[in-house]
Amino acid sequence: MEFDDDLGAWVARQRWYAGKSHDPQFRVLDTQTVAGATRYLLMDDAGAVPTLYNVPLAEVSDPGDLEVVTTTAEGHAVVDATRHPAFTVGLLADMGVDTSRVTGSRVLTGEQSNTSIVYDVDGAPAIILKLFRTLHHGENPDVTVQRVLSEAGSPYVPRFYGSADAEWPDVGRDSGAARGTLGFAQEFLPGVRDGWAIALDAAREGRDFTDAAHDLGVAVAGVHGALSDALESMDASPDQLAAVGRAWRRRLAIASAEVPAVADRLAAIDAVYAAALDRPWPRLQRIHGDLHLGQVLAVPHGGWRIVDFEGEPLRPMAERAIPDLPPRDVAGMLRSFDYAGAVGAGPDAAAWAAACREAFLSAYTAAPGAIALDPVLLRALVLDKAVYESIYEARNRPDWLPVPLAGIDAALA
Structure with missing residues (x-):
């Protein structure tokens, strides 16, 4: 043919x-x-x-x-x-x-x-x-x-x-x-539901989701630990630190140009970035790279499964295989809880999301062999994620722009 x-x-x-x-x-x-x-x-x-x-x-x-x-x-x-x-x-x-x-x-x-x-x-x-x-x-x-x-x-x-x-x-x-x-x-896992759908229902109805968030923290820590043992890991070099800093500030510059509320917070965000770049970093390793509630599946009576480790489909394969920061996955999940709370718009959505974040972080840090979470570095990664979200929402879903802006303010607070 x-x-x-x-x-x-x-x-x-x-x-x-x-x-x-x-x-x-x-x-x-x-x-x-x-x-x-x-x-x-x-x-x-x-x-x-x-x-x-x-x-x-x-x-x-x-x-x-x-x-x-x-x-x-x-x-x-x-x-x-x-x-x-x-x-x-x-x-x-x-x-x-x-x-x-x-x-x-x-x-x-x-x-x-x-x-x-x-x-x-x-x-x-x-x-x-x-x-x-x-x-x-x-x-x-x-x-x-x-x-x-x-x-x-x-x-x-x-x-x-x-x-x-x-x-x-x-x-x-x-x-x-x-x-x-x-x-x-x-x-193939029959009867599964993705974490986003489950969390959204819980947020909408104001139902407690902290047990599920706790189990997710255990699962993510377990995956990070296994990947650290099985695949290459390395200390971050000065060039890698500088590259991450440039990426953070490039996204921040774009967001500041397109979202006035981000421009008003530019100096405060950049100060967090500067502090994070001066901290000791965990070893770089393979991570999920795009972790959120839509990338986890709840198996009936079987706990959570994490899927879709593909990364961005249009990025060159060599870039997707580069070791990265495990707290980046943690930041992605924290932002996903915020989105579920905001979109679910249930009673006291902010408190619902905060309880999920606390349960997830407590479980992650307490898991056997857990990778230490430096609070300053984690805050910078959460901010970078929210800054990226602000660009996306401003361009595609302006009505959702308050969600990442609230996340930026919470991280700065």
Whole structure:
């Protein structure tokens, strides 16, 4: 099948297509024959950074209820292969998973940047496969982190089953090729709800959430400890400290230019940054990097599982693998409690969020082998997160701007 306008238009309509702000300019970088399908690697050259998309397609004589992406010259229908069993089962087998008892597969709806496929398995727990839609050279952090945590027996992540890689042409590399992660398979957890939905309900109704927040603190500390043991850690060098300080102040400058209330607090925020940069820092290590209540799942009668260690999907893989500050994850969760309280708008929302933060921090710091939390550094990270949020809300949801501004004032107080 040759690339045509119908295929380009279909890709541009998908939720996982990241170039919504520009008109796409696709070209076929490579095609690869795989079980039950052809993998099209489509490069979109129109954005600020060229982006490579993973688009497996299958030719079928009878598409049934499946959406037809385009039609071949021979009149065959071309469909999204993630909905075609020959491809989905073959991909799972490529990951080293026994597929002899797989009875069916289905695509989960609501996915944003990737595609998740759930497999029913006769006599065994179901499996979920995350197919990455944007490809980068290097192993995806979601694979690296969840594999090592699973091998370490961590109870705070789903069990990891396997992953698959691919190569594609890359003239910018000496070898002429890049290699990266296509996706990975792990335990599917039925009946779960994400922490954001649960916390929002509790905040709205004014129900106590401190036991759940405590258990989350234990889970995050456990993950940080296991990652510190299993993967590289290092002391922060002067250059790394300076780079973090520049990033903080760059976001602060942008926020000050766009949000007058932040500009009024610029000096006070910068003073906290300066103090944090003069403090001893914990060792840098792998962390989640984007931790909030939407990244944790409550398993019925099974506690919390932390998911989505992928990082920002459009950042280069090498950047996403750089060791970072564990308190950054803590700051992200603290800000998430504030958001749940504010959006839930229940009785005494501020007190509800404060109780969650206290329970989370107490559990995190008391966990065995916990990483010490310097209050000045943590305050700077909370401020940086709230400053970033103020930029986002001012641009996208002005009605929500009071949430990060309240967070800034609370951190400064």
